[in-house]
Amino acid sequence: MSFFNFKKILGGRQTALGIDIGSSSIKVVELKKEGGKAVLKAYGEIALGPYAGGGIGTVPSLTNDKISEALRDVLHESNIKTTESGVAIPFKSSLVSLIEMPALSEKKLEEIIPIEARKYIPVPISEVTLDWWIIPKEKYDHAAEVKEAHAIDKTEVLVISIHNEILNSYNNIVRDNGLQTSFFEIEMFSVVRSIVARTNTPVLVFDFGALGTKLYIVVRGIIRASHIINKGSKDITEGLAKSLVINFAEAEKIKRNITSLKEADQKTVNGVVDLTLNHIWAETRTIISNFERTSGVRVGLAILSGGGIALPHFVERVEKELNLKAELGNPFSKISAPAFISATLRDTAYGFAVATGAALRKLEELS
Numbered sequence: 001m002s003f004f005n006f007k008k009i010l011g012g013r014q015t016a017l018g019i020d021i022g023s024s025s026i027k028v029v030e031l032k033k034e035g036g037k038a039v040l041k042a043y044g045e046i047a048l049g050p051y052a053g054g055g056i057g058t059v060p061s062l063t064n065d066k067i068s069e070a071l072r073d074v075l076h077e078s079n080i081k082t083t084e085s086g087v088a089i090p091f092k093s094s095l096v097s098l099i100e101m102p103a104l105s106e107k108k109l110e111e112i113i114p115i116e117a118r119k120y121i122p123v124p125i126s127e128v129t130l131d132w133w134i135i136p137k138e139k140y141d142h143a144a145e146v147k148e149a150h151a152i153d154k155t156e157v158l159v160i161s162i163h164n165e166i167l168n169s170y171n172n173i174v175r176d177n178g179l180q181t182s183f184f185e186i187e188m189f190s191v192v193r194s195i196v197a198r199t200n201t202p203v204l205v206f207d208f209g210a211l212g213t214k215l216y217i218v219v220r221g222i223i224r225a226s227h228i229i230n231k232g233s234k235d236i237t238e239g240l241a242k243s244l245v246i247n248f249a250e251a252e253k254i255k256r257n258i259t260s261l262k263e264a265d266q267k268t269v270n271g272v273v274d275l276t277l278n279h280i281w282a283e284t285r286t287i288i289s290n291f292e293r294t295s296g297v298r299v300g301l302a303i304l305s306g307g308g309i310a311l312p313h314f315v316e317r318v319e320k321e322l323n324l325k326a327e328l329g330n331p332f333s334k335i336s337a338p339a340f341i342s343a344t345l346r347d348t349a350y351g352f353a354v355a356t357g358a359a360l361r362k363l364e365e366l367s
């Protein structure tokens with residue numbers, strides 16, 4: 001029997017692990033392939049705050065050793081044994097630039113992109129690892145600017161650079177845990193893979209994390225714009241702590257249980273919550289309108305992700321503030337989940353979009 005056949009027979013038992021090291025917690029998702037389909041095997045989350053003596057919801061600054069320890073703990077608690085893995089890297093650790101290049105052959109582009117990228121990267125090019133995608137041309141029917149760009153035959157290239165030191169840190173963390181990691185990808189690719197369907201409607205992915213809010217505009221599965229707002233859900237907690245004169249842990253508890261407060265208190269708390277949210281809505285509206293102006297097409301749907309969206313009526317709030325249809329991104333909707341976890345899953349699934357996306361890519365690699 002050849003090795004190839006052997007692998008095929010084992011195919012039904014392939015498992016893959018996706019890891020999302022967020023600013024407030026680590027999320028892990030284990031998938032297996034069964035009958036050609038991805039099936040959820042296990043998932044877990046661990047708060048990072050306690051590894052620095054802080055509470056849940058805090059955004060600690062941790063050494064690699066502490067992150068390693070937290071990853072070990074969450075894998076252990078979730079009973080995950082798979083070592084074949086892929087890791088999502090925080091968007092903030094990367095520099096994403098959209099570069100316009102002459103329409104040359106792919107080989108030629110490969111030669112000149114690193115030279116061209118120097119103009120956009122504020123550190124010596126030897127200190128970063130570069131990756132890039134040539135963006136397929138999009139036919140925006142009403143976009144004068146884009147049509148013009150096509151006429152003079154330009155190619156858009158998405159260039160991503162990650163500092164080598166950051167890559168080394170992640171390498172050490174996974175090696176420490178005995179994991180075989182074949183890729184590190186920026187979290188935007190992971191989240192888009194797991195929650196965005198390939199529709200004609202331009203979609204806004206809205207990832208409301210603890211540290212920041214990440215926005216990606218995706219057209220037919222391709223990321224056309226990306227942006228980070230330096231306000232996240234932890235800013236809401238900090239705002240509550242300050243205005244109610246309580247500590248972070250108490251404020252975090254209140255934020256997570258707004259609906260159980262008395263009506264008058266809900267009003268006060270929501271007023272403080274809105275101080276942070278209003279900033280986020282304003283910046284999001286600018287990003288959307290910039291995209292719509294330059295592309296000539298309208299964003300038609302917001303898909304929401306991240307732990308912060310658990311606030312009451314968040315979908316309705318997004319719809320009202322952004323004047324856009326919105327839905328919760330469910331990364332587990334594309335994969336089969338065993339019946340025993342499906343009930344609890346509904347409530348927390350959207351926090352696992354990044355980890356699921358990384359696991360999906362790894363599973364694909366193994367097949």
Ligand SMILES: Nc1ncnc2c1ncn2[C@@H]1O[C@H](COP(=O)(O)OP(=O)(O)OP(=O)(O)O)[C@@H](O)[C@H]1O
Pocket residue numbers: 021022023024025026057090208209210211212213232233234237252255256257305306307308309310311351
């Ligand atoms: N039930 C809840 N209600 C309101 N907010 C919540 C709830 N549960 C979690 N959060 C908030 O969600 C945030 C964590 O979300 P998430 O896990 O997506 O962040 P992260 O991935 O660690 O951060 P980032 O993506 O910014 O690095 C925290 O600020 C937390 O307070």
Ligand SMILES: [Mg+2]
Pocket residue numbers: 022023209210306354
């Ligand atoms: Mg996150």
